[in-house]
Amino acid sequence: MTKKIKSENKKTRHSKKPSAVSYHLKCAKTANGLTHFVMYGDVPKKKMPL
Amino acid sequence: MNNNRVISFSDIDADWKLALDADNVFWGVVPKKVDGAFMMPDDLITLYQKEREHLDKELHDFRFNAELNCIYIDPTDKCNANCPYCYIPSRIRKKGTQMTGQELDAVLTKIAAHFKTSSKKPVIVFHAAEPLLVKGILFNAIDRFHKELLFGIQTNALLLEKEDVEFMKKRRMGVGISLDAPEADINNISRATTRGNGNFEKAVQAIDWFDGYEGLNVISTVTKFNVHRLSDHVRFLHKKKVPCVLLNPVRVTRIPALKLKPDQKVFAENLMDAVDTAMDLSIKSGRQIVVGNFSNVILAIISPSARRMMCDISPCGGGRTFLTITAGGEMVPCGEFIGSKEFSGGNIFDTTISKAMNSKPFKEIRSRTVEKIEECNTCDFRHICGSPCPAEMYARGNMYKKAEFCDFYKEIIRHAFKLIAEDKVKYLLRKDSLAYMQYEYQYK
Numbered sequence A: 001m002t003k004k005i006k007s008e009n010k011k012t013r014h015s016k017k018p019s020a021v022s023y024h025l026k027c028a029k030t031a032n033g034l035t036h037f038v039m040y041g042d043v044p045k046k047k048m049p050l
Numbered sequence B: 001m002n003n004n005r006v007i008s009f010s011d012i013d014a015d016w017k018l019a020l021d022a023d024n025v026f027w028g029v030v031p032k033k034v035d036g037a038f039m040m041p042d043d044l045i046t047l048y049q050k051e052r053e054h055l056d057k058e059l060h061d062f063r064f065n066a067e068l069n070c071i072y073i074d075p076t077d078k079c080n081a082n083c084p085y086c087y088i089p090s091r092i093r094k095k096g097t098q099m100t101g102q103e104l105d106a107v108l109t110k111i112a113a114h115f116k117t118s119s120k121k122p123v124i125v126f127h128a129a130e131p132l133l134v135k136g137i138l139f140n141a142i143d144r145f146h147k148e149l150l151f152g153i154q155t156n157a158l159l160l161e162k163e164d165v166e167f168m169k170k171r172r173m174g175v176g177i178s179l180d181a182p183e184a185d186i187n188n189i190s191r192a193t194t195r196g197n198g199n200f201e202k203a204v205q206a207i208d209w210f211d212g213y214e215g216l217n218v219i220s221t222v223t224k225f226n227v228h229r230l231s232d233h234v235r236f237l238h239k240k241k242v243p244c245v246l247l248n249p250v251r252v253t254r255i256p257a258l259k260l261k262p263d264q265k266v267f268a269e270n271l272m273d274a275v276d277t278a279m280d281l282s283i284k285s286g287r288q289i290v291v292g293n294f295s296n297v298i299l300a301i302i303s304p305s306a307r308r309m310m311c312d313i314s315p316c317g318g319g320r321t322f323l324t325i326t327a328g329g330e331m332v333p334c335g336e337f338i339g340s341k342e343f344s345g346g347n348i349f350d351t352t353i354s355k356a357m358n359s360k361p362f363k364e365i366r367s368r369t370v371e372k373i374e375e376c377n378t379c380d381f382r383h384i385c386g387s388p389c390p391a392e393m394y395a396r397g398n399m400y401k402k403a404e405f406c407d408f409y410k411e412i413i414r415h416a417f418k419l420i421a422e423d424k425v426k427y428l429l430r431k432d433s434l435a436y437m438q439y440e441y442q443y444k
Ligand SMILES: C[S@@+](CC[C@H](N)C(=O)[O-])C[C@H]1O[C@@H](n2cnc3c(N)ncnc32)[C@H](O)[C@@H]1O
Pocket: A038, B079, B085, B086, B087, B088, B127, B128, B129, B130, B131, B154, B155, B156, B176, B177, B178, B219, B220, B221, B248, B249, B250, B251, B252, B253, B257
């Protein structure tokens, strides 16, 4: 079961300090061009986290 | 799989405790009480037990089964600059081997054939020494191959003209411009041209021409000269609409660079300030700037296989997810090995990419894992830091030594956990990208 993060953020914003924070995200698309120190060849069209 | 694995606990700061399985980067941050005590919730342990196997598999796949998908091409060994830290030995830059248009065509044809059956287009990055010295042949080649290949370019901008910028934007190229500081006098110490000044004026003009283009990165190499200027640099670049800046530690692959190494603690403090500045500006202005190498650390924690810079993982991406083809056609695992002939996996003009990938030197780099490095093998952060870089440590006498910037990494990784605990991730990754990411699990 996966959910979009945006809706989750709305929920957590109103909650008190949590008893712990832990999560793991999966990117729908992995990056083109896993590069070294300098990036890149793949121009993000609103899809890449970096 | 090691069944005796445990979650280790360490301090993030006065407010937070970190629980971590270093082998698969399962993490939890737990708030401390006033007396510093903390409670590890039972259901967090249950979550760990549930997710452990799949996290093991994800990290293992990313470390050992990710495919080659980026080729750096050095179309010329010549450079019109003379940066004191440059990892390309000056004898190579002076000799100045250069590819002809025909040779570049042959190289790209071979690359396109190699990736013909891949589901993703590979990325070709024109990288060193200064690619714009041969821009005519590059742009022709890009026009010919842009349907099959994605292109990027890294440049000091000295030869960049306005129409080049238009061309790069039209072809959706990824562009890296090197600029080390927000003022000419500091920048031009480390980014010196052969004529005795620096690239400040040209790089800034180029950034203005790009005018907020999404594919632009500014690459800054951090030395003892600019280490105190990182926040101001971010401010300057934000004003100029740059969406992403990398504040990379200088690699001390060559002796002259060693003299420029910044103090690690000072660097860590200044980098964290720069990240805070970037967040602040992004929130207040609504226009985002990210510190790319820090964002990569965030990803290494919250979504390890979504990171894109492959120095901070072991084995690193060299000879694995990318390789470099030098101007003479030698295939090396990474451009940082350009000075070491023994790392050639063969010449593209008389062998294949597959053979190079299976060559002894490439395998050697792929087998450099943190598990084999003393101190890293027991370090909690081993799969977030990755102990870069094999080329740098080889040049320093032993590839199996821990990272030159170990203390720096420890500091910034702890800071990354702190910002994650404080729910700041949304400001640290590119805007909107989170909408494309999905929770695999979330502790509630
Ligand atoms: C080698 S240059 C090649 C492309 C182009 N001439 C330029 O300067 O952007 C690529 C990038 O590597 C960086 N670089 C060079 N030597 C380095 C070193 N020893 N450590 C870290 N980065 C380095 C440069 O600052 C530049 O941003």
